[in-house]
Amino acid sequence: MSRQGVQESQEAVKDRLWRQLFNKVDDVLLPVAGALLCMLVVVQLVTSIPSVRKQVDATAGRFVAVPQDVVPASVNSEQATLSLLAAPEGDHSQVKVQVDGQTVGSMASSKLEVTVREKSVVTIVNAGNSTVFISVDHDNANLLTPAPGQTIEVDGGGTGQLPPTEFLH
Secondary structure (H helix, E strand, O other): OOHHHHHHHHHHHHHHHHHHHHHHHHHHHHHHHHHHHHHHHHHHHHHOOHHHHHHHHHHHOOOOOOOOOOOOHHHHHOEEEEEEEEEOOOOEEEEEEEEOOEEEEEEOOOEEEEEEEOOOOEEEEEOOOOOEEEEEEEOOOOEEEOOOOOEEEEOOOOEEEOOOOEEOO
16 A cells, blocks of 8 residues: 555545544434523523512522512602693683592683692593583693693583603603
8 A cells, every 4th residue: 555545545434533522422412502502491480470589689689570460659659730721711610620530620710720640630620510621730740641742521411631740651
């Protein structure tokens, strides 16, 4: 056998050994990588359960998120002053304004300011005979509803209601 033939056969043997080594490594690493990926997905799914997530966060000493159904006290303390304007102008003392079912005043001077909090409901009760238009203005940029300029029509003997107050958080 020539020197070149021996060298080629040695290279062929080396290639075959490397391939066998890589195949053995692949035979071990691919299942291990698959198992780790599956484990990661399972852990992510389990920690997406709120009660498990709360326990994991508390155990790790991390911030525990407040559940969505609990409203922080700071939200309930936010308030705004609504300016209610009656049209046509005149004495509308027969038009009463209620906030959350409590009468807070009348539209005797065609203008009334009321203080509202989150989820407050403003109701207009017209005990008179004529139709009254009540428009809204307010002093709080975080108040989403009722919107400034929003107007409701309240027929004589009827009631009208503004949407519940909602603040931007």
